Amino acid sequence: xxxxxxxxxxxxxxxxxxxxxxxxxxxxxxxxxxxxxxxxxxxxxxxxxxxxxxxxxxxxxxxxxxxxxxxxxxxxxxxxxxxxxxxxxxxxxxxxxxxxxxxxxxxxxxxxxxxxxxxxxxxxxxxxxxxxxxxxxxxxxxxxxxxxxxxxxxxxxxxxxxxxxxxxxxxxxxxxxxxxxxxxxxxx
Amino acid sequence: xxxxxxxxxxxxxxxxxxxxxxxxxxxxxxxxxxxxxxxxxxxxxxxxxxxxxxxxxxxxxxxxxxxxxxxxxxxxxxxxxxxxxxxxxxxxxxxxxxxxxxxxxxxxxxxxxxxxxxxxxxxxxxxxxxxxxxxxxxxxxxxxxxxxxxxxxxxxxxxxxxxxxxxxxxxxxxxxxxxxxxxxxxxxxxxxxxxxxxxxxxxxxxxxxxxxxxxxxxxxxxxxxxxxxxxxxxxxxxxx
Numbered sequence: 001x002x003x004x005x006x007x008x009x010x011x012x013x014x015x016x017x018x019x020x021x022x023x024x025x026x027x028x029x030x031x032x033x034x035x036x037x038x039x040x041x042x043x044x045x046x047x048x049x050x051x052x053x054x055x056x057x058x059x060x061x062x063x064x065x066x067x068x069x070x071x072x073x074x075x076x077x078x079x080x081x082x083x084x085x086x087x088x089x090x091x092x093x094x095x096x097x098x099x100x101x102x103x104x105x106x107x108x109x110x111x112x113x114x115x116x117x118x119x120x121x122x123x124x125x126x127x128x129x130x131x132x133x134x135x136x137x138x139x140x141x142x143x144x145x146x147x148x149x150x151x152x153x154x155x156x157x158x159x160x161x162x163x164x165x166x167x168x169x170x171x172x173x174x175x176x177x178x179x180x181x182x183x184x185x186x187x188x
Numbered sequence: 189x190x191x192x193x194x195x196x197x198x199x200x201x202x203x204x205x206x207x208x209x210x211x212x213x214x215x216x217x218x219x220x221x222x223x224x225x226x227x228x229x230x231x232x233x234x235x236x237x238x239x240x241x242x243x244x245x246x247x248x249x250x251x252x253x254x255x256x257x258x259x260x261x262x263x264x265x266x267x268x269x270x271x272x273x274x275x276x277x278x279x280x281x282x283x284x285x286x287x288x289x290x291x292x293x294x295x296x297x298x299x300x301x302x303x304x305x306x307x308x309x310x311x312x313x314x315x316x317x318x319x320x321x322x323x324x325x326x327x328x329x330x331x332x333x334x335x336x337x338x339x340x341x342x343x344x345x346x347x348x349x350x351x352x353x354x355x356x357x358x359x360x361x362x363x364x365x366x367x368x369x370x371x372x373x374x375x376x377x378x379x380x381x382x383x384x385x386x387x388x389x390x391x392x393x394x395x396x397x398x399x400x401x402x403x404x405x406x407x408x409x410x411x412x413x414x415x416x417x418x419x420x421x422x423x424x425x426x427x428x
Contacts, residue, residue: 113410116403123396131376131397152392159230162405 003035003043008052008067008075015056015066018044028139047071093154097161109165116158123151190257192353192384193219193242198251200237200407211237213407215251219386221352224379226395227388229404235388236357238404242386243276243355244268255353273302277346277383279356279375283338285330285345291317292326295345302349316344320374336367340374347378354378354385360394372397 010016010024018040025035044065047053052071056064067075093115100111130144200212211234219225229235240246241253244260253260256275260268278284285294295313300306317326320340330338339359346354356375360368372387372394379385379399387398395401403410 120392120396120401123392124398124401127393127396131373148393148396155392163230 002078003039004047004052005075005078007040007043007047008071008078011053011065011067012072012075015064017062017064019062021065028143097158101165109162112158112162112165116155116162119151119155119158123148123155126151190221191218191254192221192256193217193386194252194254195238195242196252196254198241198248198253200234200241200246201249210407212241212248215407215409217242217402217409219353219384221382221384222380223400224376224385224387224398226398226401227386227404227409228390228392228395228401231390233404234407235404238409239355239357239386239388243278243353244272270302273298274349275351275353277348277351277354279339279342279346279354279359281358281361283330283335283342283362285338285341287330290327290329291322291333291341291344294330294341295348298345299349304349313344313348316348317341320344334367335363336370339363339367339371343371343374343378347383350382352383354383356385356387358389358391359387360389360391365393368394 006025007021010021010028016024018037021044022035022037022040025040044053048055048065052068052074053065054068056066096115097108097112100106100108126144126147130141133140133144195215195217198212198215198217199210202209202211215238217225217238227235227238237246241248242255244253244255247261255271258271260271263271285291286297289297292310292313295316296306296309299309299312304312314326317323317340320343322337322340322344325333325337325341328337330341333341339362343354343359346356354375359375360371363371368391375385375387376397387394389395
């Protein structure tokens, strides 16, 4: 997610100062998204340079920032722009599982199961955040849900991988990852 | 906290000869009061069999089941039925409420079956329903309740009368994910307050509410997977 747009969203509620923005951002994201004050300032400066934010002199001693009209336009545009749903080109977990098929002395099913454990523990950690939050903290619940649904998808993929690996005939056991390497012309 | 449910070496085999199917293999499991345990696994992995055996609705082929310190094997039929009514509560995916009875009558029924006078049973049932936020719904029939409300009535029925082993089979299977979450939240609260709760589910988002998540595969239960030596490097985040 873009820090730029998160800041624009916060500023749409009225002018405020950098430290406040940092706290609000942390609170809104259940402290999952920690940014230092330097990152906030750098982003604000860039937003100011692009004319999306301006300094607001109502703040007295502290530097207040306010959303400009084009900042508001940019926020509205971004909210409705389809997000990229592409998977990362080289998903680390997918590669670990594929590579583990060929590592001598490693049972790939054990690798799958170990990652499953890790994903479940991550889901438990996110759920604890949700369980301890105020029941009316909808923003937090929505954000934690996004993580939980994503992790659930990984878990289901691992379960499917486990079933495929357990069902594969013994002779083919080491050939899965090897196919591409032995037949480079097929990959091309 | 004390162990409310213990399974020792439980194996369940159905059928004979070529048609023989082993649903559970040598299962050991202990669940204490205060704990919510989730059991996950693909369909046919033995999840429901595990629950019916834990709830004394079925007998294991071998191994022992101990509920609240009492071994089920060798217990007389009546004694087992009494234990089921007083110590064990069940929650099913499709709620299993009796359509001709109101919410409060559904919840009061196990108490009345156990000999409690109707008036007293209804008072206790009312209290259980109130505890689950259903004060306004006690006189409604199941058909007049939403899915989430029906399941809350079923949970009230499962815990009423100080039953401290709650067994839930896909308790939110028929509900959307937000309603499903409120059901598992209730079960987690009940576990924390006074019960041992076992939930069987295929939904990892619900299982994540549990203190322990166990996996059943091919009749075997695994909680933690010991990584063999050499595998650690593959598990480190950021490892190439």
